[in-house]
Amino acid sequence: MENRKIWIKANGNEDIATGHIRRCMTIADELIRRGMDVEFILADDDSAHVLRVLSDQDNIVFDARILHTDYSKPEEELEIFAEFFKEEAPDFFLIDSYYATPDYFADLKDLIAESGRNIKLGLIDDFGKNDYPVDLIVNYDISGGKDIYSAGIKLLGEQYAPIRPAFSKTDYQVRPRARKVFLSTGGTDPYFVIKNILTEIYEGDSPCRKVLDVTGLECEVIVGTFFEEDYRRELEALSDRHKEITLHEHVTNMPELMSSCDYAVSAGGATLYELCAVGVPTVAFSMADNQVDFAIGFDKLGAAKYAGDARKDHRLVQKIVTWGTAAVDNPGFRKRMSDKARSIIDGKGTEKIVDAIVGLLV
Known part of the structure; x- marks a missing residue:
């Protein structure tokens, strides 16, 4: 197949974090490996900043153009695309945005028809609440298939989670006693979950602390791209006071770091899927609507434990710490969860x- 042109539309910032761009980068990398122009x-x-930071971590460079529009109003981009299509067009256009409505896709298809171009459309959807006029749809929610979609190609379920290859190729060992914990909330931590957990422990x-033994427990903490500066300083102060806390920014060896930990605490986004691919027993929580079903789905299958929603569960931190402490001397429990996660x-x-x-472009 001759080189085909692929456009991928995704965004990241302190409100929507980095997950959209991260998962699209994973797909883009494989497309480029197959000879596509992305x-x-x-x-x-x-x-653009998110793409650059994440690309630097992965030692890869992607071509990109900036529209200088409001990411939450994709309809503003339609006139721009109409102009683009006069001069150039992709063979496939993959969109990853919660703000792209069925009407937006209908208008985009009208523009494509008016331009005389043959552009296939794809969407990554996390909610399964609407049908979209696209050729290909991806929804890797673990809770099951969605019968709402009419796309010709439907990629549904956890088998389509866009995980970076290194995560599934990492060896993992369940040790008799857990002593190292991986903590991540993704690109942001608007509810200060990490700080509250560390404070509760140390x-x-x-x-x-009055009823649980956390002696010697080490925490490997991921500092997200959009953690506010004041919050970073609070975490640094905690780390300075307690040698058991290690902060990590711009991690380039994430699979290895995960595999060195005995269990993890993670928001229910892309990181949860990566932890499960490695096999790290994980207690998950949600802090956004799209994370709730993901985390609950893993819990139902025994691949992770769901602790609750950071936006409304006032006992979330206590539940997380209690679960983690109970897992310290229970290698059988941790191994069952690890094996189940890797099987999924x-x-x-x-x-x-x-x-x-x-296949769509053949």
Whole structure:
């Protein structure tokens, strides 16, 4: 097959974090490996910054153009695309945005028809609440298939999670006693979950410290791209006071870091899928609507434990710490969860998505 042009539209900032761009980068990398010409379409400089930071971590460079529009109003981009289509057009246009409505896709299809171009459309959807006039749809929610979609190609379920290959190729060992914990909330931590967990474990007369033994527990903490500066300083102060806390920014060896930990605490986004691909027993929580079903789905299958929603569960931190402490001396429990997680997430979702895109363009 001759080189085909692929556009990928995704954004990232302190409100929507980095997950959209991260998963699209994973797909883009595989498309490029297959000989496709890939270009990111970004709304603004914030999104360009996210793409640049994540690309630097992965030691890869992507072509990108910035539209200088409001990421939450994709309808503003339609006139821009109409002008683009007069001069050039992709063979396939993959869109990853919660703000792209069925009407938006209908208008985009009208523009494509008016331009005389043959552009296939794809969407990554997390909610399964609407049908979209697209040729290919991806929804890797673990809770099951969605019968609402009418797209010709439907890639549904956890087998299509776009995991970076390194995560599924990492060896993992369940140790007799857990002593190292991986903590991540993704690109942001608007509810200060990490700080509250660390405070509960290491400082003051917290309820957990009065009844639970956390002696020697080490925490590997991921500092997200959009953590506010004041918050970073608070975490640095905690780390300075307690040698058991290690902060990590711009991590380039994430699979290895995950595999060195005995269990994890993670928001229910892309990181949860990566942890499961590695096999790290995980207690998950949600802090956005799209994370709730993901985390609950893993819990129902025994691949992770769901602790609750950071937006409304006032006992979330105590539940997380209690679960983690109970898992310390229970290697059998941790191994069962690890084995189940790895059996569900095989790490081949990216390849399957790209296979479908390439097949669509034959």
